[in-house]
Amino acid sequence: MLLFAKNRGYKTLAKAVFILALFNINEPLLFGIPIIFNPIMLIPFILVPQVSLVIAYFAFWIGWVEPINEVNSWLLPPLLSGYLSTGGTAGGVILQIVILVVGVAMYYPFFKIMDTRSEGIDVTRIFNRRFFVNSDMAVKSKLASFIPSMQSNLQAQRDVERLNAEGEMILYYQPQVDVKDGQIVGMEALLRYRTRNGDILPPTFIQSFSQLQMMPELDYWVIEQAIQATSPYSSRPGFLLSINVSSDTILTKGFVKYLDKLIIGSSLKYEQIEIEITEELLVSDEVMTAEVINQLRTLGVSVALDDFGTGFSSLAYLSRYDFDKIKVDRSLIQKLDTARGKELLRIVVELGKVTNAKLVVEGVETHEELQYISSLGVRYVQGFYYYKAMPLDNIVTLMDAERVVV
Template identity: 30%
Template structure:
């Protein structure tokens, strides 16, 4: 039983209802009367559009009308059997339109019974699948071509495979060929089922005359409906005499520069005029040929450069790897170093990829002169790094500072411009007890850690680095769940008036206790969240919790304190940051003056004018801003006077070294600068009474650190405020 069987209709009513339904559907519909020799009684307009057969053509006919020379007879018999036996059936078949062109037809058969439960009609729902089947065939072909190229199959076999696939896909009796030409448009290679025949044709007339003469656009297909009646009849006569070819479609093959490199042709044994779908198909085939040609040429070029990197002249990695395997087999052990200029990407962005190649070449030349790398193998590793294998028995590379100075002190020259570098170096040992690939992996891990540090740095591989990567990946897998489960919470650390000891305000510090992996350090989850684009969600989660806390204090009639919330750089520069923040604050009916946004110093270096606009918008809405970690960046004084902050937070690294006269002078200058700019100075990380007293003497207004209070949960902050006394 199907969904229509529940209707109790007479034969006439059933027919009328089916016709009405068919006219409304966007599928081709054919209604077959099973009591009249399984002939067609109705077709809708979609069917007519799809096949070019109108109702007059089809009434009284059978579905066999759509069969043709290449139609699968067994499949057609299955369709007919389903109609006759009242079976539901779905299949795809190669059918023919009225003009003889083919299309892939999805046929879905639905039996219909009358009021007596007798099979009366079969409804055939049809859909043209040609385009999707062609696309699937081409995707599979592209995959096969790439796989064959990767596995070293002959180019001839690959080209022949493309030709045979196209011929099989068209649904007409046809043969395909690919002709590649040289720079002078002379036939160089022929592939496909007609290789010998085309070789015997006059190439000057057939290939050059047909495809490249002044009267033919070389970037458009050439379509000849009837070869024997065309102007090229004489040229094709030997081919027509051997094969019953009638039509020819020919498509130029262009390389990525738009230069013609060959010709893709299809010869048909019946008159064939391409439809829009056929042109689309051809336009998808040719890039596969181009890809194969380009890939094969590149692979040949790579084979020719077995030992050398073409861009730098250095040993390439494959040759380096072979040498390393030989060394290990002969019992050598030593250290691997992967070395990357810290400024590589900036150099490429400013001066192009060739400048990056030149930097690596010059760097390798200097490395070769160092005592540390005497008798070492140096090669290009990646686009931005060099790999060095030291053949000494010492498995730890220790590059003396003097040698580092030697390779960095003098400028590098790119297009006569001086360039200075910092180096990021990752090292690991190699020996015959450890696979070479593991030594590479460990050096890569060490380099990743070096890239996170500023300046020139050497990082040796340690097992803890792998554990750190695993931890980061584990954290990444749980961040989304942590946000969903409301696991990110603020801990508030009081900011204290240094002169009076009274609590003036708080800073909200994000903390995460995962239900699955436990406590996660901010030093771990914040970088992961920043790299994955989740940091703004954490920022907002913390802000929301702070607002809830303030709202609760309002409800209880308790005193409110300003709370500083840290904002990540990507969140700060988001187009909707100000608007969304204001909306969130207003949703809790909290006066914006009780919220302050802390912005790390490095954020302003990106775009001072844009940062100024955002800070002014916040200020106009009553929200204060503070510059966090002041002094750690590079251009603090140059932009500080341009940005209207209310607060400067002196970084903990300055407070830790107050005993140093030079650092003390720096802190004193920052405090005086904040006064001159009408900003509040806040010293972070105060841990001792001596630091407190010295900052008090220097005139710092506010202090924050374990000397006063550690970060506390909101519940403990409430208790603290109830019994708060000056420190």
């Protein structure tokens, strides 16, 4: 692992258990790679001891190595144990070196497979030419545990590998609309998956990336692609690109600097970028979250609180953080056919207005929903009533048509 592993997770594991391994304490390796109950690593795990025994047997039988005349503690490090067990001869040391070299050679091809199939896989290496093309990205895999859930991780890895084999990730965009004039005032970048047959599927695979702790890589790809694709349209009045970013990515060291670099390298202005965050981020690390939000707003990038009204503590965060926009979750819209549902949405909207942030109601699909939302004084909506998520070119066509009408 120290010599050949390309994955930083394995490198970290090897460094962490190196001292223990010197004293033959190998449980962290057995469960950390893992080897136990692993159909790939189980093969060398069984074969190496058998081959080592045969090598040692012939070395003693032929007389190349002196017979063992002293039994030492199993905690004694290799080479030293071979030296002392054979009465202080070099033959015992050489025999152990040979066994170690043979063992490494037998384990290597199997470990090479695991280097790209187990917990902590570096997906950027697999999708370097297809999905993730950021050569400067410093975000790499983390070693979550010495005893990971192998079954879940391997299943997630199979899902990610299947994505690469059967299609490609793409971005769709859903417009945000001003209900007063029906004009498009912004768009949210949404991740989609296109199969080889051309079918467009929702991002049900996100859980697999989360399982592999690869959400930062996925988010960075989305951010890069969205900024690059929309950059040519930065001169349009009122243009705004909104990007939803996971908590893992927001709290990544250097995220704000990285975003700053991307914006500088594009034609977009800071005020044309909006980062959407969820309550999950606010719960995970309040101090660091506040710092990141302040850094973004200092740059001029706006920050939106997504899925407002669904979390048990969303209300408390309205007084702790300054948001430029609050997006009311669509789950509150689905109950507008009841008096209780209407009253609940009214209360949420009133609470949102207290912050002086812009309000956007998501998931608007019917004329009745739009009428009630408008009666509450909400000016901006996002939903199927106006537009579904679509390719960027389609939105540009719509925006061009609006300019002609104006």
